[in-house]
Each structure stands twice: as C-alpha cells, then as structure tokens.
Amino acid sequence: MPHLVRALFDFAVTDYESGLVDYHFSVFCYIRFKISEISLKKQFSRPTGLHKGSEYGNFAHHYTLFPRSMRNPDRETTFRFKRFSVENRRSAMKVGTDGVLLGAWSDIPGDLTGECENGNTPNPAPRILDIGAGTGLVSLMLAQRFPTASVTAIEIDSDSAEECAVNFRQSPWAERLETVHDDFLAPRLPAAYNLIVSNPPFFNNGAKAPDSARHIARHEDSLPLDRLIAQASDLLESKLGSLALVLPIERCDEAVFAAEISRLYLWRKVMVTTVPGKAPRRVLLQFLNRETDANISAEYLSDSSGNRSEWHRALVKDFYLKP
Numbered sequence: 001m002p003h004l005v006r007a008l009f010d011f012a013v014t015d016y017e018s019g020l021v022d023y024h025f026s027v028f029c030y031i032r033f034k035i036s037e038i039s040l041k042k043q044f045s046r047p048t049g050l051h052k053g054s055e056y057g058n059f060a061h062h063y064t065l066f067p068r069s070m071r072n073p074d075r076e077t078t079f080r081f082k083r084f085s086v087e088n089r090r091s092a093m094k095v096g097t098d099g100v101l102l103g104a105w106s107d108i109p110g111d112l113t114g115e116c117e118n119g120n121t122p123n124p125a126p127r128i129l130d131i132g133a134g135t136g137l138v139s140l141m142l143a144q145r146f147p148t149a150s151v152t153a154i155e156i157d158s159d160s161a162e163e164c165a166v167n168f169r170q171s172p173w174a175e176r177l178e179t180v181h182d183d184f185l186a187p188r189l190p191a192a193y194n195l196i197v198s199n200p201p202f203f204n205n206g207a208k209a210p211d212s213a214r215h216i217a218r219h220e221d222s223l224p225l226d227r228l229i230a231q232a233s234d235l236l237e238s239k240l241g242s243l244a245l246v247l248p249i250e251r252c253d254e255a256v257f258a259a260e261i262s263r264l265y266l267w268r269k270v271m272v273t274t275v276p277g278k279a280p281r282r283v284l285l286q287f288l289n290r291e292t293d294a295n296i297s298a299e300y301l302s303d304s305s306g307n308r309s310e311w312h313r314a315l316v317k318d319f320y321l322k323p
Contacts, residue, residue, distance in 0.1 A: 077089045079095045079137075080321060081140075081319045081320065081321065082318065082319055082320070082321060083144055083172060083319075084140050084144070084167075084170075084171045084172065085167075085170065086135050086136070086137050086140065086167050087135065087163055087166055087167055087170075088135055088163075089163065090159040090160065090162065090163045091134045091135045091157075091159065091160040091163050091164070092134070092157050092159070092160055093132075093134040093135075093160070093199075094134075094135070095135060095137055097301070098199050098246045098282060099134070099137045099138050099199050099246075100137070100141070100316060100319065101246055101272065101282070101284060101315070102138050102197055102198075102199050102244065102245075102246040102284065103137060103138040103139075103140075103141030103142055103145075103197075103319075104141060104145075104315045104316050104318075104319060105244070105270065105284050105315060106138075106142065106195060106197050106244035106286060107195075107242070107244075107268070107286065108126050108128075108146060108149070108194055108195045108242070109194070109195075109240050109241075109242045109267070109288055110240050125148040125149060125150055126146060126148065126149045126150075126194040126195065127149070127150055127152070127192065127193045127194050127195075127237075128142050128146070128149050128150070128151045128152070128193065128194065128195045128196070128197070129151075129152050129153075129154065129189070129193045129195070129196045129197070129232075129235065130142070130151065130152070130153040130154070130196075130197050130198070131154055131184050131196065131197070131198035131200065131223075131228065131232065132154070132155060132156070132184070132198055132199065132200055132201065132223065133153030133154060133155045133160075133161075133164050133179070134155065134160050134164065134199075135160070135163055135164055135167055136153050136163075136164035136165075136167045136168055136177070136179070137167075138197055138199060139151045139153040139164075139168070139177060140167065140168070140171055140173070140177070141319060142195075142197070143171070143173040143176055143177055144173070144318070144319075145318075149176065149194075149195075150176050150177075150178070151173075151176060151177050151178070152178045152179075152180060152189075152193075153168070153177070153178065153179050153180065154180045154181075154182055154184050154189070155179065155180070155181060156181075156182065156183050156184070156222065156223075158181060161179055161180075161181035162181075164179045165179040183222075184223060184228070184231065185223065185227060185231060189235060190235075191234065191235050191236075191237075192235075192236075192237045192238070192241075193235050193236055193237060193241060194236075194237050194240070194241055194242070195241070195242050195243075195244065196232045196235060196236060196241070196242070196243045196244070197243075197244045197245070198228060198232070198243075198244075198245055199245075199246050200223060200225060200228055200245065200247070201222065201223055225247075225251065225254060225255060225258060226254075226258040226261075229243065229255065229258045229259050229262055229264065230258070230261070230262045232262075233259075233262035233263065233264050233289065236289050237289075238289070240288070240289070240290065241288070241289045242267065242286055242287060242288050242289070243259070243264060243286070243287045244284070244285065244286040244287075245284075245285045245286075246282060246283070246284055246285075247282065247283055247285065248281065248282060248283075249271060249279075249280045249281055249282060249283045251283075252269075252271075252283045252285065255285055256285070259285075259287045263289065264287035264288065264289055265287060265288050265289075265290065265291050265292055265294075266285065266286075266287055266292075266294040267286050267287055267288045267292050267294060267295070268284070268285070268286040268294070268295050268296075269283065269284065269285055269286075269294060269295070269296045269297070270283065270284040270296075270297050270298070270299055271283050271296075271297070271298040271299070272284060272298075272299055272300070272301065273298065273299070273300040273301070274300065274301050274302065275300055275301070275302050275303070275304065276300050276303065276304065278300075280298065299311040299312070300312075308323075
C-alpha cells in the first residue's frame with residue numbers, strides 16, 4: 001500500500017503543478033495518503049507522523065491551502081455563483097478556472113442587440129453554441145451576460161449532458177438554454193451562430209485517463225483541435241461570427257494556424273499567467289470570420305499577495321460570491 005500511495009502522490013504532485021489533473025483527483029490522492037498514514041510513518045521513521053518539512057508533509061500542507069469549498073463535501077459537488085448554481089457530480093470535466101475565464105471573457109462581435117440601420121426592425125437575438133459543454137458552466141455564464149441570447153450546449157457524454165440539462169432547468173434562463181446530447185463532428189447542427197465557444201479536450205499526447213468519459217473530456221482523440229475549428233467556422237453566421245477558445249499556451253500557434261486555414265482571423269488574444277513573473281500557462285483566443293486587427297495582451301490571475309488581479313477581479317465580479 002505505501003508504494004501505491006507514493007506513486008499516486010508523485011503523479012498528483014507532478015500533474016497538479018503542470019495543470020494536468022484537477023483538484024478532485026488531487027484531493028482523492030490526499031485522502032489515500034491520510035488512510036495510509038500509519039504505514040508511511042513506519043516507512044519514513046517519523047514518530048510524530050506527518051511533518052511539514054518532509055516530502056509528504058509538504059504535499060499535505062500544500063493542500064490545506066485549498067479553498068474551504070473544496071474541502072466541504074456539499075460544495076465539492078455544487079458550485080454556487082451569484083445568480084446560478086452548477087451541479088458537478090456526474091460530468092467528466094469538472095468546474096474549473098479555464099471554463100470560468102472563457103465564460104466571462106468571450107464576447108459577441110458587433111451590436112447584435114440594437115436596431116438595424118433603418119431604425120425600425122430589431123436585429124434577431126444572438127445565437128451561441130457551447131462545444132463540449134460539460135456541466136454547462138460556460139453556457140450559463142453567457143446566458144447571464146447576454147440577456148437576449150439563446151444558448152445551445154452540445155455534449156457527447158451522456159452523464160455530462162444530463163447534468164448540464166439539470167443545471168439549465170434550475171437556472172433563471174431555462175427558456176433560453178438548450179442541451180444537445182450529440183457528437184459535435186456529426187453534421188446535424190444548424191448554421192448561423194454568432195458566437196461559438198469551447199473549452200476543448202486539449203491533451204494530444206501522454207497517458208490517457210482510464211475512465212472513458214474522462215478520457216473523452218480531456219483527450220482530443222474524439223475532437224481534434226483542427227477539426228473543431230474547421231467545423232465551427234462552417235457553423236458561424238456568414239456576415240459576422242466568432243469562435244472563442246481557452247487552450248494551453250503551447251497550443252496557441254497551432255490554433256491560430258488552423259483558424260487561418262478555415263478563414264478565421266485572430267481578433268482577441270490574452271496570455272494568462274497565474275502570478276506576475278511566471279510564464280503563461282493558458283491562452284484565451286477569439287477569432288472572427290472577417291479580417292480584423294488583433295488585440296493581444298498578457299494578464300495574471302493573482303498578485304504576489306495571493307489576491308485576484310484587477311483584470312481577474314473585473315472579469316469575474318458578476319459571478320463569484322466573494323470578490
């Protein structure tokens with residue numbers, strides 16, 4: 001048992017720091033560690049058990065820094081935002097920072113809620129598509145931000161799609177939200193979306209999750225990035241449509257190249273760093289289906305004191321319960 005636990009922890013520490021596993025798996029590893037604490041005491045000759053200065057003590061101490069919501073069983077499965085809640089029990093891809101950033105940052109190009117040039121006929125309500133919606137978090141955020149928009153969430157995993165539908169029904173915008181349980185690459189969706197968003201499965205190498213649903217959610221075998229971008233381009237409204245993605249920074253150039261092949265042009269780009277001085281780990285990309293000048297910036301999530309940056313705070317102020 002100690003060797004198994006040690007292997008689990010080495011995996012968790014390495015992959016948590018590189019962003020390859022979510023909080024829930026890391027917490028699972030920590031629980032396994034606590035269960036095996038007696039064996040570990042003997043193995044490391046630590047008569048007082050877990051020490052902050054030891055290899056495993058440092059790891060355990062690190063996880064005491066988790067937000068209280070991650071240690072509360074109820075809050076682990078229900079994430080509460082200012083105007084909606086997200087059940088997070090069955091979906092293969094859990095609620096995380098990537099989805100929150102995408103939902104708060106993505107924009108609808110042009111004034112689609114105003115009046116037409118003749119001043120008489122209102123423009124139709126914007127249509128949004130969320131690819132690989134998971135729990136429906138991004139869709140819910142966009143429904144809150146754009147009060148006239150209709151949002152369709154497509155999800156290939158049945159458990160995730162069912163949980164997404166439940167979250168939609170429990171939200172204030174149920175009449176504007178729709179869940180579709182289907183493969184995005186199957187050509188069954190109507191065209192003419194004004195905004196398409198995706199927090200896609202972006203791992204294309206390395207070990208694959210043994211659970212099939214989790215593998216689909218995290219590994220791009222089922223939805224290669226270039227095919228996602230090409231298909232999304234075909235579904236955008238012809239005059240002015242946009243695609244927004246959140247990706248690891250190392251896949252930025254690949255996404256921009258694939259977009260150019262599909263005649264999508266970089267409109268907005270934000271390289272996201274955890275704290276000042278660190279290399280960026282994520283990138284937010286938004287493309288238009290017409291040529292435009294690109295707005296490129298770099299932002300960080302937290303300052304050196306651990307507080308949200310001004311950019312991050314402004315982005316999530318309408319969603320998080322705590323500022």
